[in-house]
Amino acid sequence: MFTGIVETLGVIKKITHDKTNVNLYIQSVFTHELKIDQSVAHNGVCLTVVAIDGDIYKVTAIKETIDVTTIGFWNEGDVVNLERGMPMNARLDGHIVQGHVDETAEIIKIEEVGGSTYFSFMYSDKAKHVTIDKGSITVDGTSLTVVNSGVNTFSVAIIPYTLENTLFKTYNLGTKVNLEFDVIGKYVTKLMQIGK
The missing domain is CATH 2.40.30.20 (Elongation Factor Tu (Ef-tu); domain 3)
Known part of the structure; x- marks a missing residue:
């Protein structure tokens, strides 16, 4: 964990x-x-x-x-x-991450906005995974908040500290990254599919 x-x-x-x-x-x-x-x-x-x-x-x-x-x-x-791995007596500063990558995505847009850098991603349109605005997503192991959620696309805003201390500083258009969708969201999506 x-x-x-x-x-x-x-x-x-x-x-x-x-x-x-x-x-x-x-x-x-x-x-x-x-x-x-x-x-x-x-x-x-x-x-x-x-x-x-x-x-x-x-x-x-x-x-x-x-x-x-x-x-x-x-x-x-x-x-x-x-x-x-997370020690059980520590604060959960990000969100619950299992380290089980669901799929990959590609960077489709990078934009500087008011001191932050916005990265937009596209993943498979055949995927059963979803994002929601203000929901959690893990990109190459980095816990982030979704700021714009679309159909098989989403964006995140990266503060300067995260940009400097992670791989985000090396990313370009077309870079492929690992995605792990929010575990709670995955369970809800699965339950909705079962209920159909």
């Missing part, structure tokens, strides 16, 4: 393949605090630490995870948003 509050950025130092699995070797400032079997969110993707060597730890992504996330596009040297 996560909050969507990015702790730090990590660097992908090495990528190896084992059949359909992808092994990622990540360098981070908190590697020395990790333990084997801990969960870490990487651009919103929950992956389990399987090995630690100095300031680099290893995680493995299976084919199912690769198919629904942006992991297949990651390269050695890329930077990723990192968040460790």
Whole structure:
């Protein structure tokens, strides 16, 4: 369980393949605090630490995870948003995030407005997921509030601090990102579909 509050950025130092699995070797400032079997969110993707060597730890992504996330596009040297699992005695500063990416989206518009940067996203029109104005969304592991919700589109407003301390500072038109929709909204949507 996560909050969507990015702790730090990590660097992908090495990528190896084992059949359909992808092994990622990540360098981070908190590697020395990790333990084997801990969960870490990487651009919103929950992956389990399987090995630690100095300031680099290893995680493995299976084919199912690769198919629904942006992991297949990651390269050695890329930077990723990192968040460790939420301690149960801490404040929930973002929202409830599971680290289970629902699908990817593409940035279709970037606009500076009054000191904030607005990013607009488009996701599959075949998706059963929805956003609502003032609802929660997780973009590459960052907990955000939806400011404009449309049919398979939404926008978020990024304050300068978030822009500087997450991957948002690297995004361009066409950048693909991981989305995790609000877990409560997903349950409501499913119940509505069952009731039809």
